[in-house]
Amino acid sequence: MFLARVIGKVISTQKCEKLVGGKLLVIKSLDENKNIIENSALVALDSVGAGIGDIVLVDWGSTIYEDKKIAADMAIVGIVDDIQLSDN
Amino acid sequence: MFLARVIGKVISTQKCEKLVGGKLLVIKSLDENKNIIENSALVALDSVGAGIGDIVLVDWGSTIYEDKKIAADMAIVGIVDDIQLSDN
Amino acid sequence: MFLARVIGKVISTQKCEKLVGGKLLVIKSLDENKNIIENSALVALDSVGAGIGDIVLVDWGSTIYEDKKIAADMAIVGIVDDIQLSDN
Amino acid sequence: MFLARVIGKVISTQKCEKLVGGKLLVIKSLDENKNIIENSALVALDSVGAGIGDIVLVDWGSTIYEDKKIAADMAIVGIVDDIQLSDN
Amino acid sequence: MFLARVIGKVISTQKCEKLVGGKLLVIKSLDENKNIIENSALVALDSVGAGIGDIVLVDWGSTIYEDKKIAADMAIVGIVDDIQLSDN
Numbered sequence: 001m002f003l004a005r006v007i008g009k010v011i012s013t014q015k016c017e018k019l020v021g022g023k024l025l026v027i028k029s030l031d032e033n034k035n036i037i038e039n040s041a042l043v044a045l046d047s048v049g050a051g052i053g054d055i056v057l058v059d060w061g062s063t064i065y066e067d068k069k070i071a072a073d074m075a076i077v078g079i080v081d082d083i084q085l086s087d088n
Numbered sequence: 089m090f091l092a093r094v095i096g097k098v099i100s101t102q103k104c105e106k107l108v109g110g111k112l113l114v115i116k117s118l119d120e121n122k123n124i125i126e127n128s129a130l131v132a133l134d135s136v137g138a139g140i141g142d143i144v145l146v147d148w149g150s151t152i153y154e155d156k157k158i159a160a161d162m163a164i165v166g167i168v169d170d171i172q173l174s175d176n
Numbered sequence: 177m178f179l180a181r182v183i184g185k186v187i188s189t190q191k192c193e194k195l196v197g198g199k200l201l202v203i204k205s206l207d208e209n210k211n212i213i214e215n216s217a218l219v220a221l222d223s224v225g226a227g228i229g230d231i232v233l234v235d236w237g238s239t240i241y242e243d244k245k246i247a248a249d250m251a252i253v254g255i256v257d258d259i260q261l262s263d264n
Numbered sequence: 265m266f267l268a269r270v271i272g273k274v275i276s277t278q279k280c281e282k283l284v285g286g287k288l289l290v291i292k293s294l295d296e297n298k299n300i301i302e303n304s305a306l307v308a309l310d311s312v313g314a315g316i317g318d319i320v321l322v323d324w325g326s327t328i329y330e331d332k333k334i335a336a337d338m339a340i341v342g343i344v345d346d347i348q349l350s351d352n
Numbered sequence: 353m354f355l356a357r358v359i360g361k362v363i364s365t366q367k368c369e370k371l372v373g374g375k376l377l378v379i380k381s382l383d384e385n386k387n388i389i390e391n392s393a394l395v396a397l398d399s400v401g402a403g404i405g406d407i408v409l410v411d412w413g414s415t416i417y418e419d420k421k422i423a424a425d426m427a428i429v430g431i432v433d434d435i436q437l438s439d440n
Contacts, residue, residue, distance in 0.1 A: 001200075001219040001250050003186070008120060008173040010091070012145055014136050015166030024089075024145070026120050026171060032184060032202050032217035041120035041171075043089040043145055048190050052174045057188055057200070057219055060148075060236075060249045073148045074089050078191030083202060083217075085184035086228045096296060096349035098267070100321055102312050103342030112265075112321070114296050114347060129296035129347075131265040131321055140350045148324075161324045162265050177376075177395040177426050179362070208360060208378050208393035224366050233364055233376070233395055236412075236425045254367030259378060259393075261360035262404045272384060272437035274355070276409055278400050279430030288353075288409070290384050290435060305384035305435075307353040307409055316438045324412075337412045338353050 003030040003080065006054045010043055025050060025076060027058060032083060044074040055080040091118040091168065094142045098131050113138060113164060115146060120171060132162040143168040179206040179256065182230045186219055201226060201252060203234060208259060220250040231256040267294040267344065270318045274307055289314060289340060291322060296347060308338040319344040355382040355432065358406045362395055377402060377428060379410060384435060396426040407432040 008026035012019075023046040028036045034055060042058075050056050057078035092115035100112065111134040116124045122143060130146075138144050145166035184202035188195075199222040204212045210231060218234075226232050233254035268291035276288065287310040292300045298319060306322075314320050321342035360378035364371075375398040380388045386407060394410075402408050409430035 001221075003202075003217045003219060008171055010145060010166075010168055011170040011172065012166035012168050015145065016135055016147075016163075019145075019165060024166075026091075026173070028120075030217060032204075041091045041118060043091060045089075047192055057186060057191065057195075059192075075192075077195060078186075078188035078200075080186055080188050082187040083184055084187065085202070094350075096347055098321060098342075098344055099346040099348065100342035100344050102345075103321065104311055104323075104339075107321075107341060112342075114267075114349070116296075129267045129294060131267060133265075177397075179378075179393045179395060206393060208380075223368055233362060233367065233371075235368075251368075253371060254362075254364035254376075256362055256364050257366075258363040259360055260363065261378070262358075272435055274409060274430075274432055275434040275436065276430035276432050278433075279409065280399055280411075280427075283409075283429060288430075290355075290437070292384075305355045305382060307355060309353075 001057050001059050001077070003032070003083070004028060004042070004056055004058050005030055005034070005036060006050055006052050006056055008052060019045070022046070027056065030055065032085060034083070042074060044076045046076045048076055048079055050076045050079055089145050089147050089165070091120070091171070092116060092130070092144055092146050093118055093122070093124060094138055094140050094144055096140060107133070110134070115144065118143065120173060122171070130162060132164045134164045136164055136167055138164045138167055177233050177235050177253070179208070179259070180204060180218070180232055180234050181206055181212060182226055182228050182232055184228060195221070198222070203232065203252070206231065208261060210259070218250060220252045222252045224252055224255055226252045226255055265321050265323050265341070267296070267347070268292060268306070268320055268322050269294055269298070269300060270314055270316050270320055272316060283309070286310070291320065294319065296349060298347070306338060308340045310340045312340055312343055314340045314343055353409050353411050353429070355384070355435070356380060356394070356408055356410050357382055357386070357388060358402055358404050358408060360404060371397070374398070379408065382407065384437060386435070394426060396428045398428045400428055400431055402428045402431055
């Protein structure tokens with residue numbers, strides 16, 4: 001899993017059956033200080049009600065999630081309330 | 089998943105049985121502003137009728153897709169109509 | 177698997193059912209001399225009782241772990257006592 | 265999947281039972297213009313009769329290939345005849 | 353799969369049940385000329401009797417290996433006798 005910020009959403013009408021009804025959010029991965037690390041725009045299926053601006057926990061593999069709501073290789077599996085580093 | 093642009097297609101007559109009949113598209117990954125990020129040429133199986141020039145949504149893993157049409161580790165699972173960023 | 181240091185923890189109340197009850201630790205990957213290699217902040221589910229400051233062994237895939245405690249794509253699967261390099 | 269050129273082969277007598285009888289080819293990933301992108305030497309199991317010098321299509325995951333010949337995490341699944349880019 | 357050199361071993365007493373009894377080797381990935389490419393220290397479970405200094409073949413995924421000895425996401429699946437490049 002990794003930390004990311006939700007920066008947008010993807011609109012796609014022509015898509016794979018498994019993705020229909022899912023919310024597709026554009027995310028950028030973060031370091032532990034919540035700084036965006038520039039790279040390609042990743043897209044994750046939301047499973048926890050995340051919205052734009054949220055800091056989220058993203059999971060790559062979804063093979064062990066049995067609920068059919070997560071039908072993709074990248075899913076938002078948690079909304080981050082706080083990151084407590086060792087210095088704090 | 090990630091965003092990519094379809095830039096070409098791969099012609100392969102001698103291939104794995106599972107890929108026969110599939111459309112193999114060459115893709116380049118994009119950032120959220122639709123800029124190509126240079127790297128190796130990825131190849132994805134099309135499952136949604138994508139064509140050259142399209143901005144698409146690409147899925148790495150296909151283990152949870154039960155339909156036999158997606159028989160590869162990288163599949164185009166959606167055609168992107170729009171990317172709505174938080175500023176908009 | 178790779179070597180990492182635990183540098184913090186993630187607090188998330190709104191999360192995927194499978195993660196409830198799990199300890200989510202922020203980790204940074206290390207080289208063999210225990211130097212942190214800067215990159216995005218990864219988050220791993222703890223399965224061995226690791227704590228902040230520990231050097232740990234992290235596993236990406238969890239598909240072959242049958243115990244339900246590891247319900248994520250990244251899990252701490254060992255606490256490292258020592259790394260013995262060939263020179264020693 | 266990605267594009268690669270076969271540059272050599274690996275000789276290994278002491279190996280995992282599943283790899284016995286397989287042809288282990290050293291590959292370098294390519295961009296869409298068939299330029300080698302320098303990085304670590306990847307090794308793929310051949311499933312299509314590829315040889316040194318061939319441009320090939322390589323698949324990372326093999327979980328959905330039911331034929332037992334592909335018993336590795338990286339397999340050559342096609343020999344590339346041509347790459348047709350959008351300009352052509 | 354990729355080529356790597358074994359440079360050390362990991363001592364871990366507190367570890368996941370599946371790893372108990374396994375030999376955990378520290379590896380560095382190599383290019384085709386056997387040069388180490390610097391990056392994070394990877395750790396692979398040995399399944400072929402590899403030792404420090406050996407050049408080995410490493411597999412990322414282990415889902416298709418049915419033998420219970422390989423209970424990790426990275427396993428040494430072969431000892432490399434020789435790498436024959438196209439020039440030779």
